[in-house]
Amino acid sequence: MFRPSLEFVQRITEATAEARHEILARVLGDLPAELSGCVATPHRTLIFRGLCSPDQIFHRRTDGNISWSTDPRDLLDTRFGLTDLDRETLWRSCRGEDAFLYPGLGPLLRPGQFVTLGPRSTHTGTYDRATPLDLPRHTPLRAYARLTYELLLEETRRCTGLGRVGILLSGGVDSATVLAALTDHGVDVTAYHMGTDDPSADESAYVRQVCRHLDVPLVTIDRVTDDEDYFPTTRDLPHPFNHVWLRTLERLADRIAADGIRFVVSGLEGDTLFGPLRYGLHDILAADVPPYEKWRMLRGLLGTRWELSRLLRSARPAYSLYADPEALAETELGSDFLVPHPDAAPEPYDLDYEPQENTLNLALWRPRGIHLGKPLGGRSLRCLAARLPDAYRLIPHAGRTIDKPVLRLAAAHRLPPDVWRHYGRTWLGSPDETWCLRHPDALDRVLGAPDARLTALGVVDPHRLGEVLADPRALRRNAENLLCSAMVELFLRDLEARCRPVSTADDRR
Secondary structure: OOOOOHHHHHHHHHHHHOOOHHHHHHHHOOOOOOOEEEEEOOOOEEEEEOOOOOOOOEEEEEOOEEEEEOOHHHHOOOOOOHHHOOHHHHHHHHOOOOOOOOOOOOOOOOOOEEEEEOOOOEEEEEOOOOOOOOOOOOOOHHHHHHHHHHHHHHHHHHHHHOOOEEEEOOOOHHHHHHHHHHHHOOOOEEEEEEEOOOOOOOOHHHHHHHHHHHOOOEEEEEOOOOOOOOOOOOOOOOOOOOOOOHHHHHHHHHHHHHOOOOEEEOOOOHHHHHOOOOOOHHHHHOOOOOHHHHHHHHHHHHOOOOOHHHHHHOOOOOOOOOOOHHHHHHHOOOOOOEOOOOOOOOOOOOOOOOHHHHHHHHHHHHHHOOEEEOHHHOHHHHHHHHHOOHHHOEEEEOOEEEEOHHHHHHOOOOOOHHHHOOOOOOOOOHHHHHHHHHOHHHHHHHHOOOOOHHHHOOOEOHHHHHHHHHOHHHHHHHHHHHHHHHHHHHHHHHHHHHOOOHHHOOOOO
16 A cells, blocks of 8 residues: 655645656656556646556546546536447447547556646656566576566565455466465465356366465356346446456455455466567567577477468568468457448557456446456566567467467466466357357347447447347357447446536546
8 A cells, every 4th residue: 555755745746736747757756556646736737657557547628627537437528429439449349349438538648657737738758667677688488487487476475464365366377377476475365266167168177276286265156147147237337348257257356355355466467468469480580589499489380370471471570470361360259240340450459558457447346345456567577578579478389379488487387287288278258159149139138129329329230130149150150249249238328328517527436
């Protein structure tokens, strides 16, 4: 818990009021990297976002007045209507993309940025950044792995004085590695897992193996499968949570709160910091890695499923095997029921701000008194990831492509081999596809209603929707985006009913 001294409050208030930006950058640099906040003076407002903070404080200037809030709904104009929302952004949200829906708010702050807002002036600056670690040239893979676990131990040390801690344990290597670091500190930790009775998506065997190995108690919350319980019971959401797990996460948060746990950690950030954002032949050829490792990677690349022509094209720096037309076609989920947007660009990944995560914090965790931490996203690990060669984010081996090799090796000495080697053997979307196959009428009640907002806004095509709901093969292919679209539709109904004047905007969260 950060408790600023009176001297600190005076310094930051005076620097804000006088628009002394260099002093502000130095003062903000003394704050915890997980902290975001706002300082309001009579003539100027400061908004800042820590390097490791998922929180975004939105702002809006209207007739010389400045409004700010963590909830973007507070900043909507009294004349706001659903037709003010951008149709392509809604379309992207229905496809499960983490797109920010609201127009006219911002600019959004990147991690480590601040903005000062005066009566007629705006200044944006940077006070913190993830500077790449200074490591020797050709640092080998195993050295990165050892350093990763050492830095993770530093990040998790702060949990030692928090009493009983919870962890969201998925069965993957990210959360399992965090759990191993917690147990190395002797933290009193309980693992929580979202279970399923669908064998295609069941990762509980890995979870049980980890908990037995580390001697950690396990609580399993079953995935919601009933018609009437699939969608959340309370939907006071500041942004669409266009995902399939909200109701199960709601039950999970209720259980954690009932157990008296107030601090929970997860393996979030493992994919973005240690996984492949892009990959190709160029990333191996130009990599700052030992020559013998580079040669092994080149040989392994020839044994993967990628065609030789694509491999050769990936020798260009701008070409990625994960972003070429073939890759996009392989991973694209069905959205046959949506009005097509043929000119839309591929999904733009914004790793600096994720509305889904922010929505869960504001609507799910914090109202129950729970803080969700992300040790893998700590400052030191971000600096390590900034130094990590792209060639070490994925390793081609024996015809397979192994993601997050650094994180897997970091945990190899603390986890059972079946866990840190676990890769690509589950079908996590199977339970949701099965639910859609069994309950097309429930989807029709939400998306096919006569007053459906997405239909009125020209996002959902009712004729296409009817065809998809009547065809089991199409239902399975479109299942995830049908559920995402249903969540967006329910959000739009609530937003339409709950819009408030901008004059009431205030940050009470």
